[in-house]
Amino acid sequence: xSLFLVNRYLGEEEDGSVSKETMSKALLxxxxxxxxxxxxxxxxxxxxxxxxxxxxxxxAQKKRKADxxxxxxxxxxxxxxxxxxxxxxxxxxxxxxxxxxxEIQSDISPEATTDTLPxxxxxxxxxxxxxxxxxxxxPQWLAEPHVIHTDIKNNLISISDxxxxxxxxxxxxxxxxxxxxxxxxxxxxxxxxxSAQQGLLIGRGGYKPRDICVSAPTGSGKTLSFVIPIIQVxxxxxxxxxxxxxxxxxxxxAQQVHRVFASYAEGTSLKVVMLAGQKSFxxxxxxxxxxxxxxxxxxxxxVVATPGRLIDHMTKNSGLCLEHxxxxxxxxxxxxxxxxxxxxxxxVMGAVYRSRAEPGSVFRRTEAACITSASLSPPQTPLQxxxxxxxxxxxxxxxxxxxxxxxxxxxxxxxxxxxxAASPTHGHDRFNxxxxxxxxxxxxxxxxxxxxxxxxxxxxxxxxxxxxxxxxETAHRLHLLLQLFGGVQAAEFSSQLSPGDRKKTLKEFEQxxxxxxxxxxxxxxxxxxxxxxxxxxxxxxxxxxxxxHRVGRTARAGKTGLAFTFLLRVQEKNFLQMVVKAGxxxxxxxxxxxxxxxxxxxxxEKALQKLADVIKEERAS
Ligand SMILES: Nc1ncnc2c1ncn2[C@@H]1O[C@H](COP(=O)(O)OP(=O)(O)OP(=O)(O)O)[C@@H](O)[C@H]1O
Numbered sequence: 107x108s109l110f111l112v113n114r115y116l117g118e119e120e121d122g123s124v125s126k127e128t129m130s131k132a133l134l135x136x137x138x139x140x141x142x143x144x145x146x147x148x149x150x151x152x153x154x155x156x157x158x159x160x161x162x163x164x165x166a167q168k169k170r171k172a173d174x175x176x177x178x179x180x181x182x183x184x185x186x187x188x189x190x191x192x193x194x195x196x197x198x199x200x201x202x203x204x205x206x207x208x209e210i211q212s213d214i215s216p217e218a219t220t221d222t223l224p225x226x227x228x229x230x231x232x233x234x235x236x237x238x239x240x241x242x243x244x245p246q247w248l249a250e251p252h253v254i255h256t257d258i259k260n261n262l263i264s265i266s267d268x269x270x271x272x273x274x275x276x277x278x279x280x281x282x283x284x285x286x287x288x289x290x291x292x293x294x295x296x297x298x299x300x301s302a303q304q305g306l307l308i309g310r311g312g313y314k315p316r317d318i319c320v321s322a323p324t325g326s327g328k329t330l331s332f333v334i335p336i337i338q339v340x341x342x343x344x345x346x347x348x349x350x351x352x353x354x355x356x357x358x359x360a361q362q363v364h365r366v367f368a369s370y371a372e373g374t375s376l377k378v379v380m381l382a383g384q385k386s387f388x389x390x391x392x393x394x395x396x397x398x399x400x401x402x403x404x405x406x407x408x409v410v411a412t413p414g415r416l417i418d419h420m421t422k423n424s425g426l427c428l429e430h431x432x433x434x435x436x437x438x439x440x441x442x443x444x445x446x447x448x449x450x451x452x453x454v455m456g457a458v459y460r461s462r463a464e465p466g467s468v469f470r471r472t473e474a475a476c477i478t479s480a481s482l483s484p485p486q487t488p489l490q491x492x493x494x495x496x497x498x499x500x501x502x503x504x505x506x507x508x509x510x511x512x513x514x515x516x517x518x519x520x521x522x523x524x525x526x527a528a529s530p531t532h533g534h535d536r537f538n539x540x541x542x543x544x545x546x547x548x549x550x551x552x553x554x555x556x557x558x559x560x561x562x563x564x565x566x567x568x569x570x571x572x573x574x575x576x577x578x579e580t581a582h583r584l585h586l587l588l589q590l591f592g593g594v595q596a597a598e599f600s601s602q603l604s605p606g607d608r609k610k611t612l613k614e615f616e617q618x619x620x621x622x623x624x625x626x627x628x629x630x631x632x633x634x635x636x637x638x639x640x641x642x643x644x645x646x647x648x649x650x651x652x653x654x655h656r657v658g659r660t661a662r663a664g665k666t667g668l669a670f671t672f673l674l675r676v677q678e679k680n681f682l683q684m685v686v687k688a689g690x691x692x693x694x695x696x697x698x699x700x701x702x703x704x705x706x707x708x709x710x711e712k713a714l715q716k717l718a719d720v721i722k723e724e725r726a727s
Pocket of ligand 1: 286288495496634
């Protein structure tokens with residue numbers, strides 16, 4: 107028995123002799139015939155379409171498969187469908203109804219709907235279409251930088267060939283052993299000098315000078331490319347005010363840059379002050395300014411600071427006045443962008459544009475905004491940002507956080523015309539590696555790592571070696587283990603050491619008293635240690651930027667150097683891909699045969715046993 111009974115209007119009964127049943131059957135046969143014809147027509151059309159568009163054939167097959175309920179195969183689906191139908195024991199009348207409904211549904215073809223209902227979008231019928239790849243389009247200043255040569259040795263420029271440097275600076279350069287400028291210096295020094303041609307108070311033509319971004323390999327001499335022009339421009343100042351501020355991510359880097367500024371400011375009246383927590387807060391405050399007869403007098407022309415200490419001085423109102431700031435140097439700029447959450451830049455900008463000068467005065471300062479003829483007319487003291495990094499991001503969104511004004515980019519990563527980096531549409535950042543650097547990876551196991559390191563020092567005599575670990579704990583254990591093994595002058599370096607100990611350790615390493623310095627990434631960036639022949643990544647770095655800065659501690663200033671990265675089997679594929687994608691000229695495999703390590707194994711086992719006791723004792727104390 108059927109669930110529903112549908113009484114259908116069967117037309118006028120012309121002849122009373124024809125029974126209702128006969129008419130039903132006739133109608134059913136007619137409808138079935140019509141449905142079959144329609145089905146045939148539809149499949150013929152589909153075949154024709156797929157023949158014209160073979161690529162869609164695969165999609166159509168996939169779609170057909172996906173359409174099957176619950177992911178069943180077509181056969182199963184058919185079976186289930188027929189079972190369902192059978193279990194309902196549908197009377198012929200209902201069967202007619204089902205077919206009739208199908209017919210009605212198939213009648214609503216997309217064409218028919220859009221034809222009959224113009225302006226309506228048909229929902230459904232989604233098919234995967236090949237979507238054109240979105241290509242990265244960089245702003246022109248990033249896509250077309252001023253190119254810097256990476257080959258230092260063959261592109262030296264005599265210091266006397268760079269115009270605009272005074273006799274005192276040339277003397278200081280000579281006394282620091284510098285006869286030639288490196289390519290980055292030869293490009294960037296004249297650019298900064300040119301932007302200050304009109305003196306300190308106004309930019310070229312009365313306008314704000316363009317900001318400058320520099321992306322050049324590690325050890326290519328970026329420090330002097332801002333130190334020299336800043337000293338040159340500020341040298342003629344009459345009143346002492348803070349006119350240059352260099353911000354660096356770590357205390358060690360701030361000390362290093364402070365030293366360079368101080369040595370080139372010799373023989374001038376410029377005063378360089380460091381705010382990095384090396385001295386007490388009060389001592390730093392006293393070095394910034396003094397008060398006499400109720401007047402503040404600045405004692406600093408150039409301030410070198412870490413962001414944290416800088417904010418301390420600004421918030422505690424310690425006498426740091428930035429209203430006359432002309433140059434803001436952001437060294438290791440990509441790292442500084444990452445620390446932007448500390449909002450140090452917005453605080454600096456706030457202090458710079460807090461000027462009390464009357465509107466229209468030449469000392470008036472307004473932040474660069476949309477350029478109109480009105481906004482350009484009043485001359486004002488300009489602030490120029492100078493950004494430096496070996497791994498400067500090309501991500502405009504990140505750079506945008508720095509609020510750059512019509513920036514100019516000097517970059518070596520775009521140097522080779524055939525390189526993918528030359529393309530502005532390239533999907534990821536590529537960097538240049540120092541020319542004198544040779545990169546190797548060494549396949550290893552966890553237990554063979556210390557033996558490999560010992561092999562490099564004792565057999566291959568590659569010292570001084572700067573060895574990087576990913577954690578303080580690994581650095582400490584490795585140091586203890588090598589001490590227990592004996593025969594190697596090793597030291598460890600991490601943020602756990604006191605500032606004094608850190609300074610002493612670096613000095614001893616530089617003097618050659620330490621053969622192996624085991625360090626965390628505390629010295630990975632910017633630190634310039636002369637004479638490092640070899641860098642060992644005891645733990646493979648996770649990020650390409652970390653790798654570039656670590657290996658960049660060797661092969662500096664046009665010299666040669668070796669970098670070895672110990673890789674576990676599981677790390678090999680990803681690590682090598684990462685390095686090649688970043689633009690490495692090539693990383694070679696260096697296999698150390700197990701028999702080369704065998705003779706050290708006995709002594710190493712003993713050292714390992716002792717290490718367990720030492721660590722226990724350390725934990726207990
Ligand atoms: N013109 C030059 N002649 C000789 N030596 C130079 C010259 N310029 C810089 N150097 C030396 O090159 C070394 C590297 O310079 P610097 O530290 O400025 O490199 P960098 O590009 O800042 O590197 P990083 O990206 O690692 O910070 C330093 O020891 C520096 O004294």
